[in-house]
Amino acid sequence: MEQRRFKDIVAFKWNQGAPLAFHARNLEIAEISEDTWNQMSQESLGADDAAVALKNWELENSPDVKSGRLSVGIRSLTINVTQICNLKCTYCAAGGDGTYGSAQTKINVEKTLPQLKFFLERVPTGGRFNITFLGGEPLLYPDGIQEIGNYVRLMTAGQNVQASFSIVTNGTLINEKTLKVLTSLKTNITVSLDGPAETNDKARPSKDGRGSTSLVVEGLKQLSAVRESLGRLTLHGVFNRENLELVKAYEFYKTLNADRYEFTYSVEENDDASNKLFVDQMNQIADMAYKAGGEEELRKVGIFDQYFNALDNQQQTENFCGSGKSFLVMDAKNNLFTCPWEVGNKEEQVGQGTDVDFARMEAEQAPLIEKNNCQSCWARFLCGGGCMFIHKKGTGSKHQKDGQFCFRTRSLIGTTFMYYKLSRATC
């Protein structure tokens, strides 16, 4: 794929078909002529009709495009209901064993309910509030999940606030009791699974060293049996140089009857060759998915669906995530942090119980694309400035961009454009 740029217009040319141009501010895609493509290789555009049309398009600011600004107001809370785990994943971000180094292994529900009340009372009428149960392994404490869920349902009943529930689980603890909890809250479920047994068992073994894949597959069967009572079922894999078999993982995922697949490049990985291999495999997956089932199948891959949505709705993103603005994480001691990966880091702690430092959060309100100095990036309104934790891992500063992240993001956005054009052309 070749790429050219004129200010906020970036154009791509693949082996086949007309070049495609993207208007970075308006989130519009259009085919351009060979003449315009050739103009874009010049130092400055010429004066013929194609050049004038391109200049005029670049100057347009669509009235339909929606701003992606976020203001401080917590609409999403991740709760570490446990800080203990039954697996011992090689890349565990929670202190290597799910505990984050803390002796407190599960949340105290009695202390948590007033904290939930505090946040729920601040959701405006007609608003939404999502709770994500995380750990450790959250399904080690199903009673806690049930109590929290019931309380949120009670608090929002008749309040015109839409509450939703999500969980990120290793999928090995699905049984009659946990199924009852998950279905009672119509929970959106993300199951961590890094591919078929030969790879997943190495990355995600149990504490005694045995593989976890067969338990996960059994758990997914049980979830499938009650699908109509659950929210969305996502399979999520983490990939690094030890496991870059994304295509194999995708083929395996397709046998497991999920709604969505997420492929994440490990935050610990910083190898350029692995980064490129990750992108190559994502492109292969896009090709396989599109050939097998067109737009619908492609959009089962979360990242492509996200960009399709943004393009369809002309919805800019100015914050990669709502960290510290619309989203907080509560640890098992009811401390509040800006990001799941920052649990235990005092610098990222913004509260305890109902004592929340909103003044500090207000001070962080500027959009990430500004804070991370992304103004000249053509992908900024689809990316939103990137993940601060990945940036910090790569560069030492959360507002200093990680080059590998930017490469991955721009590459996958470019891939999306090609399939977006193909999909819309056949409508």
Ligand code: SF4
């Ligand atoms: S790709 Fe990189 S430079 Fe572009 S918006 Fe994202 S983080 Fe910023």
Ligand code: SF4
């Ligand atoms: S900074 Fe990154 S890891 Fe943290 S909440 Fe945002 S997207 Fe998630």
